[in-house]
Amino acid sequence: MKLFIDTADIEEIRTVARWGVLDGVTTNPSLFARTSGRTYDEVLKEICQITDGPVSAEVVADDLDGMLREGRHFAGLADNIYVKVPMSETGLEALSHFRAEGIKTNCTLIFTANQGLLAAKAGANLLSPFVGRLDDINQDGMIVIRELVSIVEIHELESEVLAASIRNPLHVTQAALAGSHIATLPFKVFQQMIQHPLTDKGIAQFRSDWDKARKALEQSRDQAAGARAGA
Numbered sequence: 199m200k201l202f203i204d205t206a207d208i209e210e211i212r213t214v215a216r217w218g219v220l221d222g223v224t225t226n227p228s229l230f231a232r233t234s235g236r237t238y239d240e241v242l243k244e245i246c247q248i249t250d251g252p253v254s255a256e257v258v259a260d261d262l263d264g265m266l267r268e269g270r271h272f273a274g275l276a277d278n279i280y281v282k283v284p285m286s287e288t289g290l291e292a293l294s295h296f297r298a299e300g301i302k303t304n305c306t307l308i309f310t311a312n313q314g315l316l317a318a319k320a321g322a323n324l325l326s327p328f329v330g331r332l333d334d335i336n337q338d339g340m341i342v343i344r345e346l347v348s349i350v351e352i353h354e355l356e357s358e359v360l361a362a363s364i365r366n367p368l369h370v371t372q373a374a375l376a377g378s379h380i381a382t383l384p385f386k387v388f389q390q391m392i393q394h395p396l397t398d399k400g401i402a403q404f405r406s407d408w409d410k411a412r413k414a415l416e417q418s419r420d421q422a423a424g425a426r427a428g429a
């Protein structure tokens with residue numbers, strides 16, 4: 199499963215890239231709103247210099263002409279831009295236009311397998327079901343991931359399932375086991391995946407045993423040297 203980071207924060211993206219586990223980036227208007235002092239275009243261009251993987255840039259227009267104008271503009275910023283289009287009748291129409299123009303897309307705000315199926319048929323390269331927001335309303339968001347992965351496999355569709363609105367490490371494991379092609383995670387979830395108290399305890403124990411062994415060796419060498427000097 200490919201791992202994307204779900205953020206517009208450049209430092210978070212650089213950090214995960216340095217770890218060697220970054221396959222792409224997803225942004226949206228809410229994530230961009232948390233950055234300051236720069237335009238969305240400037241942020242997107244910098245992200246595309248950090249990673250060669252897909253970088254999703256979301257349209258905000260709700261009419262077809264606006265979606266197409268914004269999407270074409272984003273696609274012109276870098277080769278690895280994927281235009282993110284929300285699920286709707288107009289969104290489907292925009293996706294099919296983008297497919298005809300060879301512009302890569304990510305259909306977002308998917309909450310059912312049927313929405314995902316329609317997006318795939320309209321030509322979306324990536325299908326983004328929102329797991330956490332379904333969990334929030336007491337529905338098992340992972341069911342949509344499992345259903346959509348099966349539909350893509352059974353019908354040999356070309357789209358990839360991108361598990362989005364991931365809120366915790368368990369979501370990541372479950373998405374991977376469900377066969378999701380991609381999951382996009384907040385930076386905090388990447389950090390949570392790394393951490394385990396037994397790992398920390400084990401590192402501390404190895405360090406302390408190593409230090410003890412070195413001290414014992416130094417002492418026995420000192421004693422031997424002292425004995426030779428006294429002989």
Ligand code: G3P
Nearest residue numbers: 204330331362363364382
């Ligand atoms: O990837 C979609 C994501 O940005 C939405 O996450 O936590 O706001 O539901 P969340």
